[in-house]
Amino acid sequence: MTAHRQARAAGSILTLGGIPYRLDAVEGWGSSAIVYQASYPDSLNAQARHHVFIKELFPLGKGGIYRDQEGNIRCDPEEADRMELYRQRFFQGNQANLDLLSRAPQGASGNLNSYEAYGTYYSVLAVHGGKNLKDLLDHKGTFSLREAAVILEKVLDALELFHQNDLLHLDISPDNILLLPQQALLIDYNSVWDTRCTDFSDFSFSQKEGYTAPEVRLQNTAEIGYATDLYSCCAVFFHLLAGRRLKEEETVGSGMPQRLSAALAKPLKEVPATAAAKTIQLLCRGLHTLSRKRYPSVRAMREDLEELVRRIDGKGITHSALWESSRGAWMRRKGKESPYLDQMVRGPEGDMDRPALAAALSRGDCCLLTGPGGMGKSRLLEELWRSGTAVYRPDRPVFWYLALKDYQESGGASGFLRQSILNGLRFSPQQPTYQDALHQLEELFDRVGPGGQVSVVVLLDGLNEAGPRQEPLLQEIEGLSKRPGVGVVVTHRSDGVRDYGLSGFRPLTLLPLRREQVDRQLEDAGQTAPEDEALRTLLTNPMMLFLYLEAQSAGPDQPESKPPTSMEELVARYLEQLGRRAARADAGSREKQLCSRYILHHLLPDIAAEMARQKKTLLTFGRLCAIADKSYRNLRSASFGAAFPAYRGKSRLMLAGIHGPAEWYDLAVREQLIDRFALLTETAGGHYGLRHDNFQAVLAKEAGDNRRRFRLGLWRAWRVRGAAILAAAALTVGGGAALAGRLVPGALTGQVSYNQEEAALIYDALTCLNGNLGKWSSQVSAQQAILEQAAISDVLDNQDSRARADLAGFIDHKRQQLDAFYAAPLDDGLRQALEPLEEKKDLFSIADLERLCRCPTEMETVSDAALDWLRQSLCEPDSIYDSRDKRERLVYAYQTYLEAEVRYVSYLLAELLAQMTQEQQEQVTQTLTYLEAFGDFYDGPGSVDPARLPDGAKQAYETLKTARLEMASQGYPIQWPEE
Numbered sequence: 001m002t003a004h005r006q007a008r009a010a011g012s013i014l015t016l017g018g019i020p021y022r023l024d025a026v027e028g029w030g031s032s033a034i035v036y037q038a039s040y041p042d043s044l045n046a047q048a049r050h051h052v053f054i055k056e057l058f059p060l061g062k063g064g065i066y067r068d069q070e071g072n073i074r075c076d077p078e079e080a081d082r083m084e085l086y087r088q089r090f091f092q093g094n095q096a097n098l099d100l101l102s103r104a105p106q107g108a109s110g111n112l113n114s115y116e117a118y119g120t121y122y123s124v125l126a127v128h129g130g131k132n133l134k135d136l137l138d139h140k141g142t143f144s145l146r147e148a149a150v151i152l153e154k155v156l157d158a159l160e161l162f163h164q165n166d167l168l169h170l171d172i173s174p175d176n177i178l179l180l181p182q183q184a185l186l187i188d189y190n191s192v193w194d195t196r197c198t199d200f201s202d203f204s205f206s207q208k209e210g211y212t213a214p215e216v217r218l219q220n221t222a223e224i225g226y227a228t229d230l231y232s233c234c235a236v237f238f239h240l241l242a243g244r245r246l247k248e249e250e251t252v253g254s255g256m257p258q259r260l261s262a263a264l265a266k267p268l269k270e271v272p273a274t275a276a277a278k279t280i281q282l283l284c285r286g287l288h289t290l291s292r293k294r295y296p297s298v299r300a301m302r303e304d305l306e307e308l309v310r311r312i313d314g315k316g317i318t319h320s321a322l323w324e325s326s327r328g329a330w331m332r333r334k335g336k337e338s339p340y341l342d343q344m345v346r347g348p349e350g351d352m353d354r355p356a357l358a359a360a361l362s363r364g365d366c367c368l369l370t371g372p373g374g375m376g377k378s379r380l381l382e383e384l385w386r387s388g389t390a391v392y393r394p395d396r397p398v399f400w401y402l403a404l405k406d407y408q409e410s411g412g413a414s415g416f417l418r419q420s421i422l423n424g425l426r427f428s429p430q431q432p433t434y435q436d437a438l439h440q441l442e443e444l445f446d447r448v449g450p451g452g453q454v455s456v457v458v459l460l461d462g463l464n465e466a467g468p469r470q471e472p473l474l475q476e477i478e479g480l481s482k483r484p485g486v487g488v489v490v491t492h493r494s495d496g497v498r499d500y501g502l503s504g505f506r507p508l509t510l511l512p513l514r515r516e517q518v519d520r521q522l523e524d525a526g527q528t529a530p531e532d533e534a535l536r537t538l539l540t541n542p543m544m545l546f547l548y549l550e551a552q553s554a555g556p557d558q559p560e561s562k563p564p565t566s567m568e569e570l571v572a573r574y575l576e577q578l579g580r581r582a583a584r585a586d587a588g589s590r591e592k593q594l595c596s597r598y599i600l601h602h603l604l605p606d607i608a609a610e611m612a613r614q615k616k617t618l619l620t621f622g623r624l625c626a627i628a629d630k631s632y633r634n635l636r637s638a639s640f641g642a643a644f645p646a647y648r649g650k651s652r653l654m655l656a657g658i659h660g661p662a663e664w665y666d667l668a669v670r671e672q673l674i675d676r677f678a679l680l681t682e683t684a685g686g687h688y689g690l691r692h693d694n695f696q697a698v699l700a701k702e703a704g705d706n707r708r709r710f711r712l713g714l715w716r717a718w719r720v721r722g723a724a725i726l727a728a729a730a731l732t733v734g735g736g737a738a739l740a741g742r743l744v745p746g747a748l749t750g751q752v753s754y755n756q757e758e759a760a761l762i763y764d765a766l767t768c769l770n771g772n773l774g775k776w777s778s779q780v781s782a783q784q785a786i787l788e789q790a791a792i793s794d795v796l797d798n799q800d801s802r803a804r805a806d807l808a809g810f811i812d813h814k815r816q817q818l819d820a821f822y823a824a825p826l827d828d829g830l831r832q833a834l835e836p837l838e839e840k841k842d843l844f845s846i847a848d849l850e851r852l853c854r855c856p857t858e859m860e861t862v863s864d865a866a867l868d869w870l871r872q873s874l875c876e877p878d879s880i881y882d883s884r885d886k887r888e889r890l891v892y893a894y895q896t897y898l899e900a901e902v903r904y905v906s907y908l909l910a911e912l913l914a915q916m917t918q919e920q921q922e923q924v925t926q927t928l929t930y931l932e933a934f935g936d937f938y939d940g941p942g943s944v945d946p947a948r949l950p951d952g953a954k955q956a957y958e959t960l961k962t963a964r965l966e967m968a969s970q971g972y973p974i975q976w977p978e979e
Contacts (some may be wrong), residue, residue: 005058006067007034014038014054014675016115017123021054028132028175032059032086032190052112061084064780073120086190090121090942093189093923096167097123100189101940103165119909130180133236137174140241145271146312148240154184155233160298162186163226168193170216170224171206174234174239183256195225211235211243214289214793227294230301236285238341241267241279249288249613260284273327274320274392275311308665315426317440319455323398323425327389327682328440329859330401333382340383341517341542343376345369348669349506357508358384361457362397363709368502369491371510373694374543374567375489378403380510381459382487388457388642395450397487401459408467408616411789415802417476419456420684445483455485463492474501480915482504512540525549543692547574571698576601578677591653598647598654602706603631604679608690609701613932617696618687622788623791629661630668643710645646754841761833762843766920768826769849770927775823776905777855777933778899780851782814786896789875790891796884802875808875811867818863825852844915852908858977859901865974866894866967893963900956900963902933907953909934 007026008014014021019040027035034056039049057073064079075083091966112127115255133151139190143151155177162169169176169192172905173820178185191206205216213231215223222392238246241264252257260283261268261276268276290293295301310316314324344351347367355443359385371377388399402420410416420436447455458480461959466473473499481488481504488505495507518539519529527549530536539545549576564570579600606627611617619627634640635655641648658664673680677689684855690696754762789795789810794803831850837843873890880885913921928934964976 005029005034005060008056008067008071012071012120014118016054016117016124017113021052021124022711023054023760027053029174030188032057032089034058038124038398039571047744052126053127055123055125056092057121059083064919066390074119087121089190090123093192094121094123096194099191100161100167103161111218120785128180128185128328129176130178130185132175133177133179133184134174137239137243137748138178142241142267145241145267145275146309148237149309149312151179151184152233152242153302153309153553154179155186155307155449156298156302158184159229162192163229163298166195168195168224168226169229171208172229172236173208173211174236177236193224198449198470210239211249213291215291216377223291224298227291230298231291232284233301234283238264238283238287243374246287247661249428252289256284256287260287272314272324275308275323276864277392278304278311278320279395281553313426316423316561317425317437317444319394319398319444320392321425322421322444322456323389323399325391325421326398326400327392328647330385330389337506338545340379340573341376341513342519343380343513344511346511347506348880351511354380354383354387358387358457360398361489362453363785364452364454364484364487364490366481367490367508368495368498368505369489369510370493370495372493372541374692375510375512375540375731376542377510378461379542381461381489381491384457385459389733395453397449397454397457397458399459401461403465403683404460404462404473405465405618405689406472406616406626406687407473408465409620409685409687410467411806412467412469412472413806414472415476416473417460417480419802426526432848434802445485447485449485454487457487457489460488460490462815463490463497464494465736470501470656476504478504484501513542513545517542518545519757521549525552527552538564538567538570541567541632543694544570544940547571550574551577558949567694568698571695572752575695575698578679582677582977591656594647594650595654596672598631598635599603599672600679602634602644602670603628604673605703605706606631607688608696609703611690611696614698617693618689620788622689622791623962624669624688625661625665626667632661632664640710691890698809754837757842758837761830761837762920763923764830765826765876766850766923767832768824768830768853770924771823772825772856773855773909773924773927773934774931775821775860777931778821779818779856779859781864783816783867783894785899786811786814786867787871787891787895790870791888795874796887796891798882798884798887802878804875808871811875818860819852821856823856825857844912844920848908848912848915852905852912856904860975862974866972869972870894890970893966894972897960897963897967899962904953906934907956911953912947944973 005682008023009879010023010025011653014023014036021038021040024037024039027037029035036053036056037051039051042048042050055624059082060069061082064076065083066074068074088612092378093100093688094114096110103109110128111277112124114121114128116121116122155172158177159169159172161421163631168190169186169191170193174189176186178187204798205219206212207217211232213224213228215221215228230662235246238260250263261279264279268279271279272904282301285293285304286295286301295304307316307318307320310318311320311324341353344353359368369377369380385399385401388397400421403415405418406414407413414420420440421441422434425437449455459478461733477488477490478501480486485748490502490505498505498507510731515536519534522529530539535548539841547570564573579597582596582600586596596657601861606620607624610623610627611619612692632655635647636651641651648723649655655664658667672680679695680688681691682688690699721745789807791802794800795807798804826849831846834846838846873879883888913924916924963972967974
């Protein structure tokens with residue numbers, strides 16, 4: 001730019017309008033002018049200086065326009081016409097700048113004054129700060145898509161002021177864009193044109209390679225308009241992304257999308273797919289060769305740019321945002337799915353394959369897909385999900401998947417599907433609240449695309465796993481099926497649901513694998529097809545086939561056995577072989593082998609048994625932690641080692657490096673069951689389930705076998721301990737022997753016997769005890785379930801009124817359950833009949849029995865007051881418990897109290913059991929096996945030395961009193977029972 005031009009020297013004085021300006025440096029060179037950094041003294045405070053820019057008209061030429069020795073601009077006669085043309089453009093631009101300043105001073109660069117002097121024109125311009133975009137590009141090279149989009153937004157805001165005032169800039173390029181913190185300014189007005197003038201005959205257009213629109217280059221003045229400036233904006237946008245100017249051949253012809261995609265492959269590689277697609281769409285429209293096919297206005301282009309930013313940020317309730325959410329969920333799940341084999345689906349009209357099913361759903365079909373467990377229903381939905389999120393197409397529906405098993409922990413909530421969709425989206429400023437977002441989602445459900453394609457296909461997996469209170473869920477599914485922009489497929493194990501719901505859904509049945517598919521899989525795995533016909537039929541179930549292949553892959557050294565002929569047998573065989581492979585992988589490390597064996601044969605069955613007990617296929621994080629904690633304590637207890645000798649004395653070896661239950665959970669659950677063995681999975685709702693619910697029955701049976709073996713081991717250990725106490729008592733006098741006899745009379749003396757009438761009285765007393773313990777355990781479990789629901793983030797954050805309403809409904813539901821529990825108190829007549837037996841035949845303490853039978857009555861008083869306060873504090877909108885910290889402390893105090901209560905009652909029960917005969921204990925402990933509240937604290941008689949029980953009970957009571965005080969400090973208005 002400096003060729004044949006000489007700038008004024010730094011430090012020289014340029015007097016304009018009587019003001020002496022000191023030129024400090026050259027700010028920039030243009031094709032027609034030089035811009036200087038300058039300053040001049042304040043008239044009042046002479047030591048202070050004002051800083052400005054001074055633009056000097058000095059066109060670039062071949063020497064015919066030059067500066068003489070006095071600093072004046074001269075031109076040879078042959079350059080006079082060109083110099084005059086530049087003078088006109090400078091004058092017109094200056095006038096446009098002044099006009100715009102008067103109309104919109106906030107968006108125009110400041111023109112302080114203009115002068116004719118030294119043979120040319122000068123403009124004194126205000127210093128706005130900021131940076132020139134060309135300088136930024138020279139320094140940085142490229143910008144991220146989001147950075148480039150923000151810059152383009154600012155440029156469009158600046159350009160809109162021109163267009164609103166009937167002006168075209170016609171020279172938009174990086175060197176004419178000044179970026180300020182909050183806005184951009186378009187500078188250099190020498191090419192600005194007033195659209196109210198139609199005569200371009202004496203107008204000289206500025207042309208810059210890579211930025212100028214085709215109609216300007218071709219001097220096609222009839223096509224010059226707002227779209228011309230917008231072409232240049234898009235060219236600048238391209239430069240920001242590519243780090244270079246746009247090439248003319250990249251915008252010509254039908255292959256522009258492919259060429260632009262290739263040119264921008266690197267900057268678009270790491271952005272969401274829908275944002276990349278929108279970027280190319282925006283550029284293709286804005287850079288179209290024909291101006292009539294470009295954006296007609298700044299507003300139209302800004303709408304697409306705002307959508308692009310929303311896609312970059314993943315915000316908004318739009319088709320593209322829902323696709324990104326679904327795609328992201330699939331990518332997080334990717335790699336966890338089992339192999340897929342094509343299966344046909346049979347319906348009233350005949351059989352169809354997966355693509356045909358996808359096409360039907362895309363047209364808005366609503367289907368109920370049924371098949372037995374393991375048949376591949378989930379895998380088919382996953383494959384529909386995968387293919388539906390492979391590439392974003394705005395004219396295709398979004399395939400959105402949800403496992404319905406999370407619904408069983410919702411408490412029968414309404415709006416579950418919509419909330420699940422919105423949970424994966426980020427609301428934009430245009431949808432600031434949940435209700436606004438919900439409204440946008442409803443509009444999406446009503447939108448039908450070209451060719452009758454729906455907007456969303458909802459893939460709902462496992463209605464049979466959704467829990468008992470399905471009516472609100474069924475209503476929502478049926479409501480969605482009636483929306484014109486939605487297709488739905490629901491899976492279930494049978495079509496019995498059509499007797500009371502989903503009657504309008506097309507019934508489909510997933511067919512088994514074909515024999516040739518099974519044989520091919522066996523052949524590929526190096527296995528021969530089994531001769532047993534029942535097994536071959538079983539292997540047409542995909543899950544059974546893959547379990548069989550995995551089980552058979554253990555190697556030739558596996559013991560021969562009868563081939564499995566049922567699903568349960570095959571699952572058991574698979575789990576057995578999984579354990580063998582784990583032992584082989586851990587060969588050389590006895591502690592790792594024992595750990596894997598314990599996790600697979602004790603912890604995992606306990607998890608499945610708890611699911612079976614709750615009649616669910618999921619566990620909450622808190623319940624899973626409790627089971628893992630108990631397994632940690634079991635492993636360290638002597639009683640467990642007595643029942644399972646393989647682990648006796650091995651806990652120190654197995655738990656080396658494990659410092660507490662939390663680290664054991666991380667190892668056993670996270671690293672082993674989830675990551676290594678993939679037998680446990682985490683749902684999108686943060687709950688935990690087995691790899692397949694067909695595993696539950698087999699594992700729960702193993703847990704039952706373990707419990708029976710554990711109890712048998714306890715009795716054996718207890719009898720040995722009793723004999724030792726008796727032997728020690730025989731060597732002491734009086735009180736020692738009496739103490740031993742009092743602790744375990746039946747086991748030690750063997751001389752206590754009861755007649756038939758006395759035995760019946762004792763049986764009735766223990767039956768009463770069991771009934772009251774059962775009611776008390778149910779009371780505790782119901783309150784714990786409420787506190788788990790109260791501890792979710794939506795409730796604690798106190799931002800979602802729906803979460804508060806759901807909790808209130810859940811509390812009311814659980815209280816109805818509590819009201820239904822009943823247990824008869826200890827009858828006075830029965831108590832009086834038992835007293836002689838206590839006195840004469842060393843029967844257990846009637847007072848201790850009576851104390852335990854009062855527990856549910858006392859708990860009823862406590863729970864009524866506590867749940868009233870909890871509901872008021874967490875569910876009322878004007879509650880003083882309005883912050884997360886306050887609400888967390890409220891819930892934690894209640895949880896701590898329940899834990900202390902359970903521990904104290906467990907000690908009271910242990911004291912009573914220590915006084916009973918083996919037969920009496922068995923009558924109670926058989927019931928305890930099924931009482932959830934005792935699962936974490938009480939491991940059976942003999943697990944605690946009887947001599948230590950009174951001190952343990954005393955310490956537990958002190959802990960309980962502390963917990964009650966904390967409850968009082970949190971405002972719970974409870975009248976505590978007296979001990």
